[in-house]
Amino acid sequence: MIRGAGGAARRVWSVYGGYAIGFVSLFLIWQLASLYVVSSVLFPPPTVVFSKGLRLVRNGVLLEHLAASLQRILAGFIAGSLLGIPIGLAMGSFRPVRKLLEPYTEFLRFIPSVAMITVAVIWFGIGEGSKIFLIIYTTIFIVILNTAAGVSAIAPNKIRAAQSLGATRAQIFWHVALPATVPYILTGMRLAMANSFTTIVAAELIAANDGLGKMLWDGRLFMLVDEIFVSLVTLGLLGFVVDRMFRWSIYTFAGKYSPAT
């Protein structure tokens, strides 16, 4: 098939066209609503929010808060995943390990990380320690559960085939069980990333010197409604971009690890 410039443009449009229309309509409705429906200083239109945002980008304030939040999320998310994956693999592979650790995971995962802010601040202070602890806490259980579920979802015939092809137990783990679990691990990580956003904002609202949550809190304290909205929009966009990146990397690097086969 010959694909000219028109074809390429059409392809780009079919991929991103929907998003573009969606985002434009979102901001358009917001603009109209704040101008004509709830005309109030408490509900600024997007034009005002964006110009404020631009100013905060120029003087570096927004990027500083953004970097602070993002750093905490990444540090906790990576640490939580690195801890959660091996624990989940062990729980999925060995019954005794599962029996031993299930009380921990089944008990702790019902205590929301937001509730843990209180003790986190008492234990680790209001610095980075408490935030990273909370993100690890919010990440680790989802990653553990998904990883363990992935291991137990492996088709028994995959293991049997490897056994009768002469693979050792260790080889079966590295060459069959682990790759078969990758899609589940990535899904767990993606869900954990979404939760990390909730947790970091809550933690920064309560106790922090910087970060997007702190920006929200200051906005409330000093009645800077514009800044509150800048922070909210930033959170939304950041989450959207990070999640898309995750999806994209799952698609490109692990597309072949499709759980279907």
Add this chain to the structure above:
Amino acid sequence: MPLVSFHDVEKTYRSLQGVDYPAVEHFSVEIEVGEFFCLLGPSGCGKTTVLKMLAGFEAPTAGQIVMDGRPVTGASRDRGVVFQGDDSLYGWLTAVENVEFGLRMRHVRKAERRERAMHYLELVGLMSQERKYPAELSGGMKQRIQIARVLANEPKMLLMDEPFAALDAQTRSLMQIELANIWQTTRTTVLFITHDIDEAVTLGKRIGVMRAGPRSQVKGVVEVALHGARSRTDDVFLQYYKHVYEMIRDEVAKSIARAGAP
């Protein structure tokens, strides 16, 4: 001396309610080196149980399975298994990587194992598909990969658990012809499980007909004295078909009556 012999093998499954179900009892059969042995029986007669025990996936409750003078105690690369469904293939590996899996586990050098894998892919008629992932291939092609994967590992014996049962009729009969050709070239010992009389007569050198379960065992063994390519329209073929059909007819009826469903 036979390659494999089942001595009075028994397998009883216990349900969660604690009820015992004797799937096979006093099961005895011998398989010679280089022969194509079909185990034929109605559904639920314990054919797959027999295969699982020989593969080493399950242990017999009583009796013994001996291969090459040694009792079977677990899975081994001596006995390569081709499964009915495609869930034994590794979806994250390409066709050729699936085929060379066993060689890779034995640390055969990359160039050598690739060459051997390609040879067996060619044997099963898949040479131009080597870079595709299983999800991109049809049901028949996936079964070819399974066969190539087992052959590349050069086992002493091939265990095939209704490998063509999930394929459409055309693909199935094509695969049967190809498997017969492969067996003619490699002369690997095969235990082939099927419920299809036509398939058993087409492929088998000997056909073990099983009784309906529970307490299933071999009712009789039919030696198929057909050489070269077999044709469904041959008189001799039809005679064998009829003979086996008469042996199995009552068993199928019993099996249906016991299952309490049509």
